[in-house]
Amino acid sequence: MVVGSLRRMDLSWSPTEVAFRNEARAWLAENVPSEKLPSGDTRDGFALHLKWEQRLFDARWSVVSWPEEYGGRNATLWEWLIFEEEYHRVGAPQRVTQNGIFLLAPTLFEFGTQEQRDRYLQPMASGLETWCQGWSEPDAGSDLAGIRSTAVRDDAAAGWRLSGQKTWTTRGAFCTHMFGLFRSDPAAERHAGLTYFLVPLNTPGVTVRGFGRLDGDEGFAEVFLDDVFVDDAMVLGEVNAGWKVAMATTGSERGLTLRSPGRFMATADRLVRLYRDIGARASDPALRHAVVQAVIDVEAYRLQTLATVTAIGDGDNPGATSSLTKVFWSELDVRMHDTALALLGTAAELEDNGWMKDFQFALSGPIYAGTNEVQRNVIAERVLGMPRR
């Protein structure tokens, strides 16, 4: 909150925004499946989720903030936040298309060519093509710049030959496409020689092996690339500028877009309901205040997001502060699930109690999108300006 203005603080929604919320709420009430879909991180569940994505797209709710020509509504960031609140409030299905829509698309809008946008955005929005994120490798996790998968120039064919291995690729076994980083200049310094590629997973030389996550779903995959040819049109951004292009997506992943407040508002609501049902019988009276603290923290995140969106509107760039946000929501999510399990007592171990599975997923929050240890390093060095090692 640094940029001043003559306009006074106003925490109310405009009539247009209220109308937008009502329209979204009404559509979701009509259309959200009454039965919870099986997990989108399983093969069958993924297919069912894609049907849902198609329905969202047909009604132009899958990418509300995108331009209309790609299936969006040109919604403002405010409207997008409202949509997210409504979406999670009714417990609508998980977005199996999220890594494309929330991580790749912002990059395509910023760095893509017109041809790339026209070719990829609409099928992404409808779920016809689904994208996984190919960054991590067995020896490059937090140290992402240490990736070894290579892109070798093939001048004769006007393209590149990709080889190596990606891993922890979310829903990689079910997706049709992958965006990823490859080492295109072996001589360059670590961050410098990387290029961002778009890779159809049906290209000859690609092998994908799905495997189980902590929660039992086959949500992870290893992607092996053996001399996979992609043409020049599959390079996103400049050759050897992949690091810069990739970092643009980390901002989306850590804050505003991938994990908007609506998601955690919905969890806090469920926690409050759980407390009302069984809190009086809970063995630990401190849980009452743990529930309240969760509500306060979620409210803090919602308000901090409103400040961020205001600042973006004023021309500010949130930059490294997305690391503050990422640590906060991921640890808040763990605390909320911890509290729920504590309220459940001996029933906490039951797999279908509505919390145990989500608890396990919540535990991944401090790991993915840059571990919280790495985020704390970023906060100390780039937000606080503390000395690097």
Place this chain on the structure above:
Amino acid sequence: MRFAFTTDQLALRDAVREMLAKECPPSEVRSAWANANGRTASAWDALTGMGVLDALVPEAAGGLGLNMLDLVLVCEEVGRVALPEPFVEHALVAAAVVGSGHGSMSALVGPAALGVYADSVDAVLVEDDDRLLLVAREGLVLERQSSVDHTRHLFTVDWSSAEATTEVGGPQECADAFDRAALGNAAVLVGLAQHLLDVTVDYAATRNQFGVPIGSFQALKHKLADVRIALEFARPLVYRAAHSVSIDDIDRSVHVSMCAAQAADAASLAARHALQCHGAIGYSDESDLHMWMKRVWALQRAYGDPAWHRERVARAILDED
């Protein structure tokens, strides 16, 4: 929707910041630790001169006619320099009720039991049985208590005669006065925490051990990152509560309690980590750090402790539908 301050609000903050840098450097806080009334030599007069002490008083009554949203950043500045004055008690609580022209005032509202600087003000606003009473100096019966923060001259407050007291408000004024106090206190705590973080980041960059600045050690970085995170997610609650109070939002008390709990926890964390990152120099009373830490320890429970505030939120969101 717009969640940001206006240029005027920021300008007022900057003006107060500049003034306090001159009137209340750490040396002034240190003198207040030992002097007769625990207060500054001239900061009060400077605040009076700027009009901020009567900021909440309507313009027609000689004040600035501002609201809590205009003043919340000023409270942060008051905290940042650890101003030893009854700023919250006078400007946010008493003057907002009785207007200007009563000299300097302290206040004792809500679960708070002790009046700060009650011996060096002209009147004290007290809450008694859902009424607000203004007790003039001559009617006050005070007994000194000593605070861990020696600038805070604390007193149990009683009053001897009916002549010296005026009834100035009922139950709603009591509730609103308390909310303003708790909110102002939260903003002061945010300012204190910000200062503790700033000086600790600076210290960690200059102190060398093992041949490198201690600020390059990850164990310290992560502690201070946590303080920064705590502040990032306390401030918006404080600012929203200020907005709610300024527009008489029906949920303002809940919003105040949310921010009071969060700010107190953030400041408490800032004090703990600041000390640890300083090592023994932070443990010495020759360093200024202790004055800020002790202010935090005093204020973090001053107008309802975090558990009290959480319980107030709990009653609103868990017990009712």
